Amino acid sequence: xxxxxxxxxxxxxxxxxxxxxxxxxxxxxxxxxxxxxxxxxxxxxxxxxxxxxxxxxxxxxxxxxxxxxxxxxxxxxxxxxxxxxxxxxxxxxxxxxxxxxxxxxxxxxxxxxxxxxxxxxxxxxxxxxxxxxxxxxxxxxxxxxxxxxxxxxxxxxxxxxxxxxxxxxxxxxxxxxxxxxxxxxxxxxxxxxxxxxxxxxxxxxxxxxxxxxxxxxxxxxxxxxxxxxxxxxxxx
Amino acid sequence: xxxxxxxxxxxxxxxxxxxxxxxxxxxxxxxxxxxxxxxxxxxxxxxxxxxxxxxxxxxxxxxxxxxxxxxxxxxxxxxxxxxxxxxxxxxxxxxxxxxxxxxxxxxxxxxxxxxxxxxxxxxxxxxxxxxxxxxxxxxxxxxxxxxxxxxxxxxxxxxxxxxxxxxxxxxxxxxxxxxxxxxxxxxxxxxxxxxxxxxxxxxxxxxxxxxxxxxxxxxxxxxxxxxxxxxxxxxxxxxxxxxxxxxxxxxxxxxxxxxxxxxxxxxxxxxxxxxxxxxxxxxxxxxxxxxxxxxxxxxxxxxxxxxxxxxxxxxxxxxxxxxxxxxxxxxxxxxxxxxxxxxxxxxxxxxxxxxxxxxxxxxxxxxxxxxxxxxxxxxxxxxxxxxxxxxxxxxxxxxxxxxxxxxxxxxxxxxxxxxxxxxxxxxxxxxxxxxxxxxxxxxxxxxxxxxxxxxxxxx
Numbered sequence: 001x002x003x004x005x006x007x008x009x010x011x012x013x014x015x016x017x018x019x020x021x022x023x024x025x026x027x028x029x030x031x032x033x034x035x036x037x038x039x040x041x042x043x044x045x046x047x048x049x050x051x052x053x054x055x056x057x058x059x060x061x062x063x064x065x066x067x068x069x070x071x072x073x074x075x076x077x078x079x080x081x082x083x084x085x086x087x088x089x090x091x092x093x094x095x096x097x098x099x100x101x102x103x104x105x106x107x108x109x110x111x112x113x114x115x116x117x118x119x120x121x122x123x124x125x126x127x128x129x130x131x132x133x134x135x136x137x138x139x140x141x142x143x144x145x146x147x148x149x150x151x152x153x154x155x156x157x158x159x160x161x162x163x164x165x166x167x168x169x170x171x172x173x174x175x176x177x178x179x180x181x182x183x184x185x186x187x188x189x190x191x192x193x194x195x196x197x198x199x200x201x202x203x204x205x206x207x208x209x210x211x212x213x214x215x216x217x218x219x220x221x222x223x224x225x226x227x228x229x230x231x232x233x234x235x236x
Numbered sequence: 237x238x239x240x241x242x243x244x245x246x247x248x249x250x251x252x253x254x255x256x257x258x259x260x261x262x263x264x265x266x267x268x269x270x271x272x273x274x275x276x277x278x279x280x281x282x283x284x285x286x287x288x289x290x291x292x293x294x295x296x297x298x299x300x301x302x303x304x305x306x307x308x309x310x311x312x313x314x315x316x317x318x319x320x321x322x323x324x325x326x327x328x329x330x331x332x333x334x335x336x337x338x339x340x341x342x343x344x345x346x347x348x349x350x351x352x353x354x355x356x357x358x359x360x361x362x363x364x365x366x367x368x369x370x371x372x373x374x375x376x377x378x379x380x381x382x383x384x385x386x387x388x389x390x391x392x393x394x395x396x397x398x399x400x401x402x403x404x405x406x407x408x409x410x411x412x413x414x415x416x417x418x419x420x421x422x423x424x425x426x427x428x429x430x431x432x433x434x435x436x437x438x439x440x441x442x443x444x445x446x447x448x449x450x451x452x453x454x455x456x457x458x459x460x461x462x463x464x465x466x467x468x469x470x471x472x473x474x475x476x477x478x479x480x481x482x483x484x485x486x487x488x489x490x491x492x493x494x495x496x497x498x499x500x501x502x503x504x505x506x507x508x509x510x511x512x513x514x515x516x517x518x519x520x521x522x523x524x525x526x527x528x529x530x531x532x533x534x535x536x537x538x539x540x541x542x543x544x545x546x547x548x549x550x551x552x553x554x555x556x557x558x559x560x561x562x563x564x565x566x567x568x569x570x571x572x573x574x575x576x577x578x579x580x581x582x583x584x585x586x587x588x589x590x591x592x593x594x595x596x597x598x599x600x601x602x603x604x605x606x607x608x609x610x611x612x613x614x615x616x617x618x619x620x621x622x623x624x625x626x627x628x629x630x631x632x633x634x635x636x637x638x639x640x641x642x643x644x645x646x647x648x649x650x651x652x653x654x655x656x657x658x659x660x661x662x663x664x665x666x667x668x669x670x671x672x673x674x675x676x677x678x679x680x681x682x683x684x685x686x687x688x689x690x691x692x693x694x695x
């Protein structure tokens with residue numbers, strides 16, 4: 001196996017005092033596509049949130065006097081010491097299961113802000129706009145979506161396509177797609193398949209979280225895990 | 237580009253006339269004498285002064301107890317007469333306006349510019365082609381000289397001096413402001429802009445503006461305000477009167493960024509005739525205290541009035557603003573959209589009145605108040621006064637008070653934005669419906685000011 005980009009060992013996560021991940025180990029290599037399946041409530045999305053850095057998903061406190069067993073590194077760096085935006089800047093992208101609506105903030109200004117936040121420079125705004133329109137077309141959105149408020153009046157499928165647009169724009173090192181297939185039709189699933197295959201070749205690693213086998217038919221996956229009660233087991 | 241930053245401070249003590257502190261009958265007479273006004277104006281001023289002395293300081297709204305009316309200069313005259321080219325303006329004054337970007341903006345996108353420095357308008361211009369169409373854009377003082385009959389017909393008719401104590405004060409000591417006359421059927425494509433600067437410490441600025449839009453005409457008037465940083469209080473008490481005749485359309489846009497020691501107590505009112513439309517767009521970022529409730533008296537059938545406002549109240553600021561829509565005729569419509577942000581212990585209040593009279597059958601009005609409170613120390617209040625006296629009129633009133641949405645913050649941060657970048661984007665989105673109504677360069681400037689104001693205010 002190539003060197004791991006993400007390495008998780010004995011991770012314990014609590015949310016509102018309840019343990020949702022216990023003793024989880026996972027390694028993902030550069031350009032590797034890993035799928036995590038499992039029933040609702042098994043802890044799949046909690047894992048995505050914990051890697052993303054949502055402060056509500058805290059690493060469990062160790063028993064008195066002991067060091068925490070939880071360890072997560074991203075490209076060798078201690079991920080748990082980084083804030084949510086630092087993790088994003090380091091190269092982690094999470095496509096949200098339920099993307100948020102932000103009235104008045106256009107897709108264009110969100111895209112511009114997140115693009116620049118990662119240290120990319122925009123020389124000409126018109127070129128950036130053209131590029132955004134091309135990506136929008138690739139993921140099945142129109143030019144008009146770019147001028148609208150983020151997810152304002154978007155259908156479920158359009159919201160997911162907007163997550164794909166941002167993924168393609170940002171080109172992260174690690175992408176976690178949380179239930180990207182829910183709300184997407186057959187065409188949408190094909191787009192995801194194509195995009196994962198392309199980006200994988202350029203070195204992006206993926207964690208696909210799904211309970212829908214259909215998605216896995218569209219995508220060639222290197223490894224599949226099943227999650228149960230906050231723990232992972234290899235399926236194939 | 238307009239730049240209303242406050243750090244540019246020019247000490248100009250070279251006033252052509254500087255009155256002693258405080259208000260007196262003698263001072264009012266002196267102002268009128270220096271302006272060589274007709275007798276009726278002096279009479280009006282003196283009547284207004286008597287009225288002012290009789291009226292109590294408003295006990296409602298914001299706290300005015302720290303404002304010492306005796307410790308102000310009521311008349312500061314920098315020069316004798318407004319200039320028509322910037323190169324003639326004395327360098328110390330010109331420098332102030334160059335820092336604000338007014339001359340540059342004029343070249344780029346304005347039909348005419350007026351600039352007031354303390355009590356007097358120091359510069360005035362109007363594109364020649366517009367002057368040929370009969371459009372008049374002058375300082376109020378010049379307006380009175382050149383078009384006395386028109387001024388006499390309308391002055392104090394929309395906002396009489398007895399309206400409130402500050403209007404009485406303005407009527408007694410008014411100086412500067414704009415006189416705008418748009419002839420019948422003339423549409424002015426580019427905005428007319430006025431820029432107001434209080435430059436001296438403890439100064440009172442009492443400009444008086446009168447806009448007359450004849451039948452079927454249209455005009456956009458934009459005003460910007462700023463003042464340098466002084467610790468002692470200054471007072472800005474303007475009166476604006478607008479007449480919008482049949483089928484005419486007037487939009488009056490204000491971006492107010494007074495320094496946080498200025499009391500901004502302004503009376504603005506429009507009379508709106510049949511099928512005419514009056515729009516106020518009002519952005520209050522600066523000042524210590526603002527009390528301002530632009531009004532539309534919807535006098536003709538199907539007249540329309542609207543008010544779109546933004547208020548940002550930071551530490552030590554109280555923005556008490558709102559609107560009044562008075563429906564006096566059938567099928568009249570009005571809309572008030574008020575957005576406020578309170579932070580760092582600042583306080584914003586919406587105070588508004590919608591009155592639908594018995595004659596205003598089929599009238600419709602919609603009021604939306606949207607308040608964003610960024611921390612527990614800050615405060616927002618809503619004081620609506622809605623009265624419907626007509627059976628078939630409709631009035632909708634919506635009010636929302638919210639904090640910054642945590643999920644939105646999380647979403648943006650997961651895309652790499654820092655806490656303050658995320659908050660400033662959300663705040664911009666919140667204000668966007670109003671900002672998009674501003675002329676481009678004002679929108680850019682407002683975004684910049686809001687961003688500056690928000691640095692370090694969240695997280």
